[in-house]
Amino acid sequence: TTRRKKIYEGKAKILYEGPEPGTLIQYFKDDATAFNAQKKAVLEGKGVINNRISEYIMTRLNSIGVQNHFIRRLNLREQLIKEVxxxxxxxxxxxxxxxxxxxxxxxxxxxxxxxxxxxxxxxxxxxxxxxxxxxxxxxxxxxxxxxxxxxxxxxxxxxxxxxxxxxxxxxxxxxxxxxxxxxxxxxxxxxxxxxxxxxxxxxxxxxxxxxxxxxxxxxxxxxxxxxxxxxxxxxxxxxxxxx
Ligand code: C5P
Structure with missing residues (x-):
């Protein structure tokens, strides 16, 4: 497997270096946190669903002129985004x-x-x-x-x-x-x-x-x-x- 450079890891997502300059890969984890990470769990499949829902909403928003970082979905858990x-x-x-x-x-x-x-x-x-x-x-x-x-x-x-x-x-x-x-x-x-x-x-x-x-x-x-x-x-x- 190819190793990608991790740029940032948050509570529910990871950002990796993208394939071209000015792009990143946003990976959706199954981890859920609440109350500033005092409460934690792994919710199986959450990352897959949120990747799809966010893709859908960002695509719709882009179509009405609300510019956003979404470029395209890459797979079940990842999307290509603009680096900001x-x-x-x-x-x-x-x-x-x-x-x-x-x-x-x-x-x-x-x-x-x-x-x-x-x-x-x-x-x-x-x-x-x-x-x-x-x-x-x-x-x-x-x-x-x-x-x-x-x-x-x-x-x-x-x-x-x-x-x-x-x-x-x-x-x-x-x-x-x-x-x-x-x-x-x-x-x-x-x-x-x-x-x-x-x-x-x-x-x-x-x-x-x-x-x-x-x-x-x-x-x-x-x-x-x-x-x-x-x-x-x-x-x-x-x-x-x-x-
Ligand atoms: O907790 P509060 O009522 O301020 O949250 C307002 C909205 O912002 C909720 O939809 C919540 O899910 C969202 N939120 C979030 N991330 C945070 C805080 C709030 O997505 N760190």
């Missing part, structure tokens, strides 16, 4: 109260928010990804004001498109997390969508029953994690036959 300089922020968009906003602001889970809300978190495992404001982001130079505007505009487009996509298959998009990266073109750089979009990074509820079809099943020990991820893929019309 990752912006050290997690951008969360919320439509319905759940998770940390419910705790922080004393909201009831399931309560619709007055409008879609965007939040920024500084990516730092040691600190537990603290929420930060635009003031912090520009002061510490994590992103420029224009880049923040671009990320917010893209985040809202992703939210609008995915809300419709999921609602069309009977799923409510409660909230999600995305990440961005910079690609350099001469003296200029632009922001594109990076990382993954999958049931690991979204809250997805069955529209009829509010049953959770996402990583909260793992976080809260609700069981049937893989079955739920598979159901999301099935409803999106991908993975006709599942492992």
């Amino acid at each position: 300089e990752i912006v050290p922020l997690e951008v969360v968009v919320r439509n319905i109260a759940a998770g940390s906003i419910a705790t922080r602001l004393g909201l009831t889970e399931g309560q619709p928010l007055p409008r879609s809300i965007i939040e920024f978190y500084y990516k730092d495992d040691k600190l537990g990804d603290p929420m930060v404001s635009e003031e912090h982001i520009t002061a510490f130079n994590w992103a420029a004001t224009q880049e923040i505007d671009d990320m917010m505009a893209m985040a809202l487009r992703v939210n609008d498109y995915l809300s419709g996509l999921f609602s069309g298959v009977g799923i409510t998009l409660v909230d999600f997390k995305i990440e961005f990266g910079r690609v350099y073109e001469g003296d200029f750089s632009r922001i594109i969508l990076a990382d993954e979009i999958s049931p690991d990074s979204c809250r997805l509820w069955d529209a009829a029953t509010n049953e959770k079809l996402d990583k909260d099943r793992f976080r809260r020990d609700l069981g049937n994690v893989i079955e739920s991820y598979t159901e999301v893929a099935r409803r999106l019309g991908i993975m006709k036959e599942m492992p």
